[in-house]
Amino acid sequence: MTEIARVGVCGAGLMGSGIAQTAATAGFEVVLMEVDAAALQRGTASMAAALDKAVAKQRMTQTERDAVLGRIAATTDVKDLKNCDIVIEAIVENVAIKTALFKQLDDLLAAHAVICTNTSSLCVIELAAATKRPDRVAGLHFFNPVPVMKLVEVVRTIATTPETIDRLFAFAQKLGKEPIHAKDTPGFVVNRLLVPYLLYAIRVYEDGLASKEDIDKGMKLGCGYPMGPFELLDFVGLDTTYFIAQIMFDEFKDPMMAPPTLLKRMVLAGRYGRKNGKGFYDYA
Ligand code: 3HC
DSSP: OOOOOOEEEOSSSHHHHHHHHHHHOOOOOOOOEOOOOOHHHHHHHHHHHHHHHHHHSSSOHHHHHHHHHHTTEEEOOGGGGTTTTTEHHHHOSSSHHHHHHHHHHHHHOOTOOOOEEEOSSSSSSHHHTTTSSSGGEEEEEOSSTTTTEEEEEEESSSSOHHHHHHHHHHHHHHTOOEEEEESSSTTTHHHHHHHHHHHHHHHHHHSSSSSSSHHHHHHHHHHHSSSOHHHHHHOOHHHHHHHHHHHHHHHHHHHHGGOOOHHHHHHTTTOBGGGGSSSSOOOO
C-alpha cells in the first residue's frame, strides 16, 4: 500500500482551503489548485488569517504557522497535481464540470493515486465512472469549518475497493479526523439526517410555531447544539441546503426532503446566509 505523502486539493473555496490547511497542519505537502486566480488568492488569505488567529491564541507558534503555509503550493495549473498520492476535489457542485476534472486527473496522476470528491450530495460513482480507476475513487466528505469539525465521511461506491477505503481511513486519521463509513447515497450519513431536520425547522417556522430566535434558542439550550437550525442554515448556506434537498428529494421522493416554500423564495431572493450577508439573520 503506497503511503500518502503529497495531497492535492482542487478548489480554494471554504471547503477546499479548509482541507488544504488541515492537511498542511498535519504535516502533508499540499498542492492547492484553483482555476480562478482571484479565488486562489482569497483561499490563501483565509488560510493565513485562520493560522494567524491560532498564533494569537497561542495554539501555534509563528514558526509553525510559517511552516504550515510553506507546505502549501498554490497553483492555477492542474498539471501541478501530477505527483500527488491523493487528490480531493472540492469545486462547484456541477456534475459536468466535476466529471471533466476527474477525467483530467485520471490521465495525469500515477496509477496508485486515489481521487476523492468532497461532494455533499452528488453520486460519487458517476464521477468514478469517468475514470479508468473507479476502484480508487471515493467520497471524502468534510464538514464546515473543516479545521474544527472532527468528522470525515469516507464514501464507498459499488466500485471502490476495501484497500482504497483502508487507505482513506488511515489518511483521515493522520489529518486528526474521525472517519466513518458511508454508502454512496445522497446526503451520506450526516446530511441524510441533518437536512430533513433543517427543512422541518423552516416548516414549523412557516406554520407560526415560534419565532426563529426561539426555535434556535430551544435547540441550543434544550439539546446542547452549538447552533440553532436557522443559524446553521445561514452558516451552511441556504442555496447549498436547497441544492442538497432537491437532490435528496429527487432520489428518495420522501416529502421530508422536499424544499419548503420559504427556502425556495429566500434563495430566489438571493438571501444565501452568511456568505452574502443576509439569510434568516442579517450579517450586514
Ligand atoms: N476555521 C478555523 N477555525 C475556526 C473557524 C474556521 N472557519 N471557525 C471557528 N474556528 C475555531 C475558532 O478559532 C475557535 O478555536 P479555539 O477553540 O482554538 O479558540 C473554535 O473554532 C470555536 O470558535 P468560536 O469560539 O469562534 O465560535 P463558537 O464556539 O461559536 O464555534 C463553530 C463556532 C465551531 C462554527 C460552532 O458554532 C459549531 O460547531 N457550529 C456547528 C457547525 C456545524 O454543524 N457544521 C456542519 C455543517 S454541515 C456541513 O458542513 C456539511 C455540508 O455538506 C453541508
